[in-house]
Amino acid sequence: MTLMELLHAAPVIPVLVIESPDDAVPLAEALVSGGLPNLEITLRTPAALTAIERIARQVPDARVGVGTVRSDADIRAAWDAGASFAVSPGLPPSLRAIEHPIPLLPGVMTPTEVMTAYELGFHAMKLFPAKLAGGSDFLRAIAGPIPDAVFCPTGGIREEDLPRYLALPNVACVGGTWMAPADALARKDWGLIETLARRAVQIAHDEPTTTGQAAGVQPQAGEEDPGAALETLR
């Protein structure tokens, strides 16, 4: 599976901060059961590489990636542990080689960064931090001059924002942490995490959620009316 295929295979990539390696497998199983098989394990904790290794071995339906990548050494360590893709908040010179052992989704935030990444051969990018970068307005604007760059916006995104992002033709999927909140992880509440993953999939597919709440969205401060944004795209 190419990176582009992987990004289109599920509407959301959970961005995970795992403190205890023992949480890795039940957490991954909950997210996969909820319909989100693409997982980004951030290198923010000492447990991250062990978590990747365990998920790669024990959760065959998950596609486990490594996040918070800052160097080629990070990518190699994660590849050794079994990661199948890598995500970085940016694209520093040390990561610019397109030939890493696993595909890299680099972070971008400005038109020049999008153009640079594209020129280097990275046609899929993480818009980060998406909300601060301008969110769906940025993505709609950049599709004018650079329509063939594909994005996974991440950073400040919540479930109610999904329809607004996923309606854009240059968005393959969205990244976020909301479906695996730290307090649910601390309580090992895998049921809640599975429910939140399933809700994300339902909202992404514009289905009523299991709690009966419509998959509608409310405009947030500083954001346009998402209903109007969807109308514009139709």
Ligand SMILES: O=C(O)C(=O)C[C@H](O)[C@H](O)COP(=O)(O)O
């Ligand atoms: O660690 C990384 O590699 C990152 O790039 C940062 C994460 O993607 C964001 O922290 C997402 O977090 P939320 O804004 O809560 O969805």
